[in-house]
Amino acid sequence: MRKFQWPRRAIAKQESQIQSPSFYGMWDTISRFAAEIRASDFTADMIRRRDAYGSEGAMGAIDCATLYGLTRWLRPTVVVESGGYVGMSSAFILKALTDEGLAAAKLHSIELSQECEQGALIPDELRSVSSSFVPMRGRIEDFLKRNELPSSIDMFLHDSSHSYRHMLWEFHQFWPRLRDGGLLVSHDVQMNAAFPEFVAETYAHDKKTGRRDAQWTSHYEWGRWGYIGFAIKKS
Numbered sequence: 001m002r003k004f005q006w007p008r009r010a011i012a013k014q015e016s017q018i019q020s021p022s023f024y025g026m027w028d029t030i031s032r033f034a035a036e037i038r039a040s041d042f043t044a045d046m047i048r049r050r051d052a053y054g055s056e057g058a059m060g061a062i063d064c065a066t067l068y069g070l071t072r073w074l075r076p077t078v079v080v081e082s083g084g085y086v087g088m089s090s091a092f093i094l095k096a097l098t099d100e101g102l103a104a105a106k107l108h109s110i111e112l113s114q115e116c117e118q119g120a121l122i123p124d125e126l127r128s129v130s131s132s133f134v135p136m137r138g139r140i141e142d143f144l145k146r147n148e149l150p151s152s153i154d155m156f157l158h159d160s161s162h163s164y165r166h167m168l169w170e171f172h173q174f175w176p177r178l179r180d181g182g183l184l185v186s187h188d189v190q191m192n193a194a195f196p197e198f199v200a201e202t203y204a205h206d207k208k209t210g211r212r213d214a215q216w217t218s219h220y221e222w223g224r225w226g227y228i229g230f231a232i233k234k235s
């Protein structure tokens, strides 16, 4: 299994805090990346493509920017997304991987529908630069059953069926596959209580004070921006 390394930018801050790494600086970094991409020609072009295609079901611009910021901050090598659809979210993940120079990184994008043009919105230059985009057609349940997905993942994005049951099921399926410091990301967390309930399960509390027990809590940080929720796994 690949040894976990903190994102490059976080190291300097954390060297003096090895016992209790601080993630406070990540908010600044991610919001800077998100603001950069939100104002970019890339985003303007993607919105044009999405609207020309028919925007229903594809991720909105604010959430795409957050997803881009999170991906750049983490610098993942193995990414899995459920609900690839026409590839709005895929394009922003691939753009972040490219902007970080992660040529060996892979995005495994799973889409159930046989009808939709999976990844149709992804610009050609992001497809052709490397073979990072790995489209997989079928139900995520079946790929898991057949054990066809990587066993160690840096980042998982949920964007398939947004029923409470299915969201919680995907979180429980992919959390164990995430390595220490890996990122669980979910779109549309506002649709039901699955994401906050999942995060609540990762907390441990000191019996006397009721405060977070950092040693036994199994996330380093979590948050919500727009309709995106994320949690950083602690093994």
Ligand SMILES: C[S@@+](CC[C@H](N)C(=O)[O-])C[C@H]1O[C@@H](n2cnc3c(N)ncnc32)[C@H](O)[C@@H]1O
Residues within 6 Å of the ligand: 057, 058, 059, 082, 083, 084, 085, 086, 087, 088, 089, 090, 110, 111, 112, 113, 116, 138, 139, 140, 141, 159, 160, 161
């Ligand atoms: C909200 S759309 C995804 C939007 C996409 N991420 C984007 O930004 O363009 C949800 C997609 O999840 C797919 N889906 C639903 N249930 C699924 C499952 N069990 N396995 C795989 N894909 C699924 C649907 O076919 C649909 O295309």
